[in-house]
Amino acid sequence: MFRLALSCNDRQISKFLPLLRAHCSVLSAATNALQITSEGFENENREIDFDVLFQSCNKLHLVKPLHGLLVVSGKIKSVFTSTKLVNYYANLGDVSFSRHTFDHISNKNVYTWNSMISAYVRIGHFSEAVDCFSKLLLTSNLQPDFYTFPPALKACGNLIDGKKIHCSVLKLGFEWDVFVAASLLHMYCRFGLADIARKLFDDMPVRDNGSWNAMISGYCQSGNAVEALGVLHEMRLEGVNLDPITVASILPVCAQSDDIISGLLIHLYVIKHGLEFELFVSNALINMYAKFGILGHALKVFDEMAVRDVVSWNSIIAAYEQNDDPITAHAFLTKMQRVGLQPDLLTLVSLASIVSQLNDRRNSRSVHGFVMRRGWLMGDIVIGNAVVDMYAKLGVIDSARAVFEELPVKDVISWNTLITGYAQNGLSSEAIEVYQLMEECSEIIPNQGTWVSIIPAYSHVGALQQGMKIHGRVIKNCLYLDIFVGTCLIDMYGKCGRIDDAMYLFYQVPRKSPVPWNAIISCHGVHGHGSKALNLFREMLHEGVKPDHVTFVSLLSACSHSGLVTEGQQCFHVMQKEYGIKPNLKHYGCVVDLFGRAGHLEMAYDFIKSMPVRPDACIWGALLGACRIHGNMELGALASDQLFEVDSENVGYYVLISNIYANVGKWERVGKVRSLARDRGLKKTPGWSSIEVNNKVDVFYTGNRTHPRYEEIYDQLRNLTAKMKSLGYIPDYSFVLQDVEDDEKEHILTSHSERLAIAFGIISTPPKTPIQIFKNLRVCGDCHNATKFISQITEREIIVRDSNRFHHFKDGVCSCGDYW
DNA sequence: TTAGGGTTAG
Numbered sequence: 001m002f003r004l005a006l007s008c009n010d011r012q013i014s015k016f017l018p019l020l021r022a023h024c025s026v027l028s029a030a031t032n033a034l035q036i037t038s039e040g041f042e043n044e045n046r047e048i049d050f051d052v053l054f055q056s057c058n059k060l061h062l063v064k065p066l067h068g069l070l071v072v073s074g075k076i077k078s079v080f081t082s083t084k085l086v087n088y089y090a091n092l093g094d095v096s097f098s099r100h101t102f103d104h105i106s107n108k109n110v111y112t113w114n115s116m117i118s119a120y121v122r123i124g125h126f127s128e129a130v131d132c133f134s135k136l137l138l139t140s141n142l143q144p145d146f147y148t149f150p151p152a153l154k155a156c157g158n159l160i161d162g163k164k165i166h167c168s169v170l171k172l173g174f175e176w177d178v179f180v181a182a183s184l185l186h187m188y189c190r191f192g193l194a195d196i197a198r199k200l201f202d203d204m205p206v207r208d209n210g211s212w213n214a215m216i217s218g219y220c221q222s223g224n225a226v227e228a229l230g231v232l233h234e235m236r237l238e239g240v241n242l243d244p245i246t247v248a249s250i251l252p253v254c255a256q257s258d259d260i261i262s263g264l265l266i267h268l269y270v271i272k273h274g275l276e277f278e279l280f281v282s283n284a285l286i287n288m289y290a291k292f293g294i295l296g297h298a299l300k301v302f303d304e305m306a307v308r309d310v311v312s313w314n315s316i317i318a319a320y321e322q323n324d325d326p327i328t329a330h331a332f333l334t335k336m337q338r339v340g341l342q343p344d345l346l347t348l349v350s351l352a353s354i355v356s357q358l359n360d361r362r363n364s365r366s367v368h369g370f371v372m373r374r375g376w377l378m379g380d381i382v383i384g385n386a387v388v389d390m391y392a393k394l395g396v397i398d399s400a401r402a403v404f405e406e407l408p409v410k411d412v413i414s415w416n417t418l419i420t421g422y423a424q425n426g427l428s429s430e431a432i433e434v435y436q437l438m439e440e441c442s443e444i445i446p447n448q449g450t451w452v453s454i455i456p457a458y459s460h461v462g463a464l465q466q467g468m469k470i471h472g473r474v475i476k477n478c479l480y481l482d483i484f485v486g487t488c489l490i491d492m493y494g495k496c497g498r499i500d501d502a503m504y505l506f507y508q509v510p511r512k513s514p515v516p517w518n519a520i521i522s523c524h525g526v527h528g529h530g531s532k533a534l535n536l537f538r539e540m541l542h543e544g545v546k547p548d549h550v551t552f553v554s555l556l557s558a559c560s561h562s563g564l565v566t567e568g569q570q571c572f573h574v575m576q577k578e579y580g581i582k583p584n585l586k587h588y589g590c591v592v593d594l595f596g597r598a599g600h601l602e603m604a605y606d607f608i609k610s611m612p613v614r615p616d617a618c619i620w621g622a623l624l625g626a627c628r629i630h631g632n633m634e635l636g637a638l639a640s641d642q643l644f645e646v647d648s649e650n651v652g653y654y655v656l657i658s659n660i661y662a663n664v665g666k667w668e669r670v671g672k673v674r675s676l677a678r679d680r681g682l683k684k685t686p687g688w689s690s691i692e693v694n695n696k697v698d699v700f701y702t703g704n705r706t707h708p709r710y711e712e713i714y715d716q717l718r719n720l721t722a723k724m725k726s727l728g729y730i731p732d733y734s735f736v737l738q739d740v741e742d743d744e745k746e747h748i749l750t751s752h753s754e755r756l757a758i759a760f761g762i763i764s765t766p767p768k769t770p771i772q773i774f775k776n777l778r779v780c781g782d783c784h785n786a787t788k789f790i791s792q793i794t795e796r797e798i799i800v801r802d803s804n805r806f807h808h809f810k811d812g813v814c815s816c817g818d819y820w
Numbered sequence: 821t822t823a824g825g826g827t828t829a830g
Contacts, residue, residue, distance in 0.1 A: 080821065087822070114822040121823095150823045182824040213825035248826040283827040290828095314828050349829050385830040413830055 067101070079105060083112040090119030108140065114147045121151040129155035137168075146174045153183035159191040176205055182214040189218025194227065209243050217249040225257040242269060244278040251284040255291035263288050276304075283311045290319030310336075314346045321350045326357035345376050345383050352386040356393035364390055368403070378408055385414050392421025412444050420453040423460070431457035432466075446473075451485045459492035462774035462801065465695045467492045483510055487519045494523025497772050497799040497806060514540070514548045522554035526805045528816045530562025537571075549581050556590035560597055561805050563819050568594040589618045596626025597819070601635055617647035624656050628663075636660040651682040652777075662737040670737070689757035689775045693764050700756040703748075709760065716759040717750050724789040735782040754783045754800060762794055770797040778802050784820075788812050 067085055082105045089097035098119045105112055113136045120129035133152040136144060144152070149169055156162045166184060174180045181204055188197035201207070201215050212235045219228035232250055235242070242250075247270055254263035267285060270276050282305050289298035302308070302316045313336040320329035333351060336343070343351070348371055355364045368377075368387055376383045384407045391400035404410070404418050415438040422431035435454045438444055451474055458467040471480070471489055479485045486509035493502035506520045517540045524533040537555055540547065547555075552575045559568030572591055575581045588611055595604035604623055608615050620643040627636035640657040647653070654677040661669040677684075690699045700707065707713065721729075736745040749755075754775050761771035779802040791798045792812035800807040808815035 084821070111822055116822095118822060145822090147821095147823045150825095154824080177823090179824040184824095186825065208824095210825045215825090217825060243825095245826045252827075278826095280827050285827090287828060309827095311828050318828065344828095346828055352830085382830045387830090389830065411830095417830070 079107050079109050079112060083109075083115050086112065086115045086119065090115070090122060093123065095119050095123050095125065108142075110136075110142045110145050110148065113140065113142065114145070114151070117148065117155070118151040121155050126155040126157060130157065130161065133165075143172065144168065145172075146177045146180055149174060149180045150183040153180075153187045156187065159193070162187045162191060178204075178206060178208050178210060182210045185211065185214040186218045189215070189222050192222055194219060194222060194224060209240065209246065212240060213243070213245045213249055216246060216253075220249060220253045220256075225253045225259075228253045229257070229259070229262065241273070242266075242275075244275050244281050247275060247278075248280040248284045251281075251288045255288040258292075260292055263292065277306055279305075279307060279309060279312070283309075283315050286312065286315040286319060290315065290322060293323055295319060295323055295325075310341055310344050310347070313341060314344070314350065317347065317354075318350045321354050321357070324357070326354040329354050330358070345374075345380055348376070349383055349386040352383075352390040356390045359394065361394050361396065364394055364396070368399075377403070377406075381407065381409055381411055381414065385411075385417050388414060388421070389417045392417065392425070395425055397421055397425050397427065410441075410444070412447050412450065415441075415444060416447075416449040416453050419450070419457070423453055423457040426460075428457040428460040432461070432463070448479055448482055448485055451479065452488055455485070455488040455492050459488075459495040461690055461692075461697050461699075462496055462772065463692050463697050464492075464496040464498070464772070465692055466697075467496065480505075481509055483513060483515060486510075487516045490516060490519045490523065494519070494526070495801065497801065497808075499523060499527055499529075511543065512545065514545055514551050517545060518548070518550045518554050521551065521558060525554055525558025525561055526801075527808070528561050528805060528819075530558045530564045530567070533558035533562075534564070534567060547575075547579060547581075549575075549584065549587070552581060553586050553590060556587060556594065560590055560594035561816075561820070563598050565594055565598050565600070585613065585616050585618060588613070588615070589622050592619055592622040593626070596623055597629065599626075599630050601626055601630060601632050605635060605638075615642070615646070617643055617650060617653070620646065621650075621653055621656075624653060624660075628656050628660050631660070631663060633660055633664055633666075648680060649682065651677060651684055654682065655684055659737055662739075663734050667739045670739075685777065687753050687775065687777045689753040689773050691757045691761050691771070691773045693761065698757070698760060700753045700760065702753045702756075703751045704753065704756055707756075707760070709763065712763050713756055713759045714751075716763055717755060720759070720790055720793065721746075721750060721786075723793050724786060727789055727792070729786065729789050732782040732785065735780045749780075749782050749786075752780055752783050754779055755786065758787065758790060758798060761798075762790075762796070768795050770799065772799040772801070775800065775802040778804050779807060784814065784818070788814055 082101065085101045086098045086105075089095070089101060098116065102108075102112065102116045113132065117129050117132045117136075120126070120132060129151060133144075133148070133155070136142060136148070149165065152165055153162065156165060165187075169175055169180055169184065175184075181200065185197040185201055188194065188200070197215065197218055201211060204211060212231065215231045216228050216235075219225075219231060228250065232242075232246070235246070247266060250266060251263065254260070254266065270281055270285070275281050282301050285301045286298045289295070289301065298316065298319045302312065305312060313332065317329050317332045317336070320326070320332065329350065333343070333347065333354075336347070348367065352364075352367050355367055367390065371377050371383055371387060377387065384403065388400045388404045388407075391397070391403065400418060400421050404414060407414055415434065419431045419434050419438070422428070422434060431454065435450070435457070438446070438450070451470060455467060455470055458464075458470065467489075474480050474485055474489070480489070486505065490502045490505050490509070493499070493505060502520060502523050506516055509516050511517065517536065521533045521536050521540075524530075524536065533555060537547070537551070540551070552571060555571050556568055559565070559571060568591065572583070572587065575587070576583065588607075591607060592604045595601070595607060601623070604626060608619055608623065611619075620639045624636055624639040624643060627633070627639060636657060637660075640653065643653050654673055658670045658673040661667075661673065686701055688699050688701050690697050692698075698707070704710065731746050731749050733742065733745045733749075736748050738745075738748065740748070754773060757773040757775075758771060761773065765771065779800055784800075784807060787798055787800060787807070787809050789812065790796075791809035795811075798809040800809070805816070805820055807820070
């Protein structure tokens with residue numbers, strides 16, 4: 001409309017005015033004012049009274065067309081009037097109209113420029129604001145004033161520009177203007193030069209609340225929580241009262257530094273000084289309580305608010321979403337829409353997480369569509385990353401990848417999200433590939449999140465050498481004392497068989513939280529060092545660290561791997577009685593495993609029957625696994641019946657039960673189970689083993705003949721088998737699950753993936769050096785026996801990690817004592 | 821007649 005009006009000639013305009021008046025005539029007071037003004041416009045060649053015009057046109061939504069008419073006819077002579085229009089459009093959020101207006105003002109003054117700069121800043125278009133500021137300096141003959149600097153300082157994107165602006169401030173003598181000074185303080189803090197800010201602050205002749213707030217929020221935004229609280233303390237000592245802005249700045253600091261006491265005291269101050277009905281304050285309180293996990297307090301603040309904006313709603317939604325209550329979070333979202341508030345970008349960020357927590361694949365598509373239709377996916381990286389994360393968590397990793405590829409800008413979090421997505425869906429090789437692609441982008445600098453996502457992927461495929469390289473970089477970045485990175489490294493060394501290194505690292509990292517303890521206990525567990533795991537648990541208690549539910553999973557599983565039945569039972573008891581931890585299905589599964597592995601199959605079954613919750617597939621799976629080890633076909637059949645009722649999709653269980661039948665030669669039943677699996681469209685997970693030689697991971701599938709050195713590998717295996725037999729090795733055909741002749745059975749056993757990997761290790765590493773391999777499923781019993789012989793013949797230490805635990809072979813024996 | 825310092829995020 002505006003553009004249309006600009007292209008009108010005088011005749012057209014005079015035709016348009018009566019239409020305008022006719023339109024206005026339906027509205028009384030405003031219309032009168034408009035009528036008088038526009039008559040004045042028509043009859044007299046004088047400047048229009050814009051204030052009157054504004055008031056009336058604003059109500060009628062007619063500012064734009066009138067503005068067009070007035071500009072064209074040259075009625076706006078005063079630069080103040082036209083600049084006012086720049087601000088008018090900016091307040092409407094229509095910065096392109098502001099710019100259009102701005103560009104048509106021929107006699108701009110500094111007020112005009114200031115208005116344009118701050119219009120850009122207000123909507124966050126900082127680079128345009130900086131451009132505008134530079135043009136003011138370079139192309140106009142005007143000088144900036146003290147209104148120009150605060151928005152310019154807010155907009156500047158780097159320290160160099162910031163310092164230039166500071167010079168300009170000094171030259172013009174605005175340094176001690178409280179507004180300009182606060183902006184300078186904030187700018188220096190933002191770019192990590194808090195000491196320069198502090199010096200300026202100390203030198204200020206006059207300080208107001210804004211100066212103190214700038215210091216506090218500056219410290220806070222550069223991550224210096226302690227200093228921020230320090231400034232707050234000084235402020236109190238000088239008798240300055242906190243205003244709503246101080247409170248809204250400091251509350252996130254309390255949350256960030258986990259300082260509940262300060263948070264509560266500030267809330268008390270808020271109530272005492274009547275600040276509790278300030279919107280920003282309430283919103284900040286909700287967020288703080290949510291971070292502390294005190295949802296009751298967050299809800300109380302929310303309930304008592306007289307006015308709520310979209311931030312309030314987003315905050316209460318995120319509070320529940322981030323505290324594992326997606327259902328309540330979603331209920332708030334529905335309420336928010338019911339009161340007529342439109343969700344914004346951050347609402348959708350929460351919704352993406354809610355949908356993935358609810359495992360709701362159908363609605364994930366709607367979220368994606370909604371975000372795309374609004375154009376947010378292309379414009380904002382946070383929502384883009386949230387959508388990638390949503391798909392990854394739902395296991396729809398191809399969609400996650402597709403969204404990732406389409407993001408116009410990718411930051412380190414986008415990459416970390418995708419790497420974690422692959423790793424957590426068991427696709428470690430893909431995770432590693434993506435990480436390597438990321439390393440090729442020079443503009444992306446890996447951070448803590450990157451290490452936490454890539455280290456587990458390396459440890460999953462047993463790439464110790466690659467993992468150690470990452471360890472080196474972590475040390476360089478001083479992140480080795482970070483609890484999360486440290487724990488990943490402990491886990492990696494443990495899973496790669498380097499338990500001493502894991503222990504060394506464990507004693508370096510902070511150990512106040514149970515997280516690193518859980519990792520080291522679990523490491524000892526999978527190595528079959530049950531007593532050591534129990535000792536570590538006692539040490540943990542001695543150091544005053546409170547165990548959590550994960551600690552007991554690690555501990556129970558450690559006991560079950562080492563056959564410590566009594567100790568395991570005690571742990572299960574202590575967990576409930578002393579620590580008040582209600583057992584979940586994982587704990588129950590460990591106990592079933594504890595009894596089952598030790599051969600107490602009836603005890604395991606009785607335990608399942610006594611459970612207060614419905615057993616899931618893992619529970620029956622544990623019993624079935626135990627039946628496989630101890631060859632109990634009857635109980636195995638019972639377990640599998642129950643299993644297929646709760647989970648008929650997991651192919652592993654079909655394999656287990658068919659193994660039990662094959663073991664006792666019931667080939668007919670084997671055939672039945674297999675065809676059942678086939679009918680349900682399930683394919684057996686192929687077994688593979690991997691080995692890392694010279695920084696490269698080689699993967700072998702059973703019977704694999706595609707490896708470039710396969711002939712040498714099979715030669716090596718033939719030689720070994722001959723030597724093994726002379727030492728008393730007898731192949732155990734019960735591990736061959738096909739009904740074939742004995743010759744063929746021996747060949748099948750020899751080409752199991754674990755044996756191919758071991759043979760490859762023997763031919764490609766120096767004699768007598770240790771070999772470490774990884775198997776994705778459980779190691780086969782015959783291979784276990786064979787490896788004992790191989791370790792004796794080759795005088796090598798052979799470490800095999802399977803999906804269950806470690807087997808450490810040396811001099812013809814295994815550390816697990818054949819208990820696994 | 822324009823300005824500072826403020827709450828939510830992957």
